Amino acid sequence: MEAKEYTEMQTLFTEYLTDKKLRKTEERYTILKYICAFPGHFDMCMLHQQLEDGNFHVSKATLYNTLEVLVDAGLIVRHQVNTKVVQYELRLLADTHLHLVCTKCGAIREVRNNILKADLDSLKISRFTPEYYSLYIYGICSKCKYKYKMQKLSK
Ligand SMILES: [Zn+2]
Ligand SMILES: [Zn+2]
Structure with a gap:
């Protein structure tokens, strides 16, 4: 992703969080940053692993919550393939x-x-x-x- 697109994503996220009166936590922005680095589909485990590798520790509950927020904000899409498989990707790519x-x-x-x-x-x-x-x-x-x-x- 280009730097310009990333900045745009951050801006849209800030607008969304402000609009919904949600907290602009560092965690949420860090998770967005990691998602922007994924070139394709990812699931919760993959994202969690990436964050761990980057020495950023966040609970699965927080991660799940942030993914839901990002889906609602229209920045990522959820692919619910069946009851077991759920994947996400940037809306820009979908x-x-x-x-x-x-x-x-x-x-x-x-x-x-x-x-x-x-x-x-x-x-x-x-x-x-x-x-x-x-x-x-x-x-x-x-x-x-x-x-x-x-x-x-x-x-
Ligand atoms: Zn098959
Ligand atoms: Zn896709």
């Missing part, structure tokens, strides 16, 4: 690719498709102003397909 979601294991793969993106970006919808979007295509990943094939063969 509409740059399609998400291929495996219905068997919950794995998410990201695929770029410029034609589809151009179509969606030029989409005109009456009485509605689109801000961003996340696209999901559900199916079976190659690993699960392979496993299934092997199971069938062994029967």
Whole structure:
């Protein structure tokens, strides 16, 4: 992420926190900083590990709370794949690719498709102003397909 984008994210976050009368804690800004350093999807554990590695200790409860705040602020999006798998990513990145979601294991793969993106970006919808979007295509990943094939063969 460019420095300019990062500054913009901080500004939007400050505006949001002020608006909602939430505390502007150092923790919240540090978590945002670490999230901005992720190039793609991440889950709570990955983020927690990054913070630990950076010697910034924060409880999982605080982390979860901050993620919820950031989702509500529109700075990150939550990908709730199934009841077990939850991933996050920067909203800035979410509409740059399609998400291929495996219905068997919950794995998410990201695929770029410029034609589809151009179509969606030029989409005109009456009485509605689109801000961003996340696209999901559900199916079976190659690993699960392979496993299934092997199971069938062994029967
Ligand atoms: Zn994504
Ligand atoms: Zn799979």
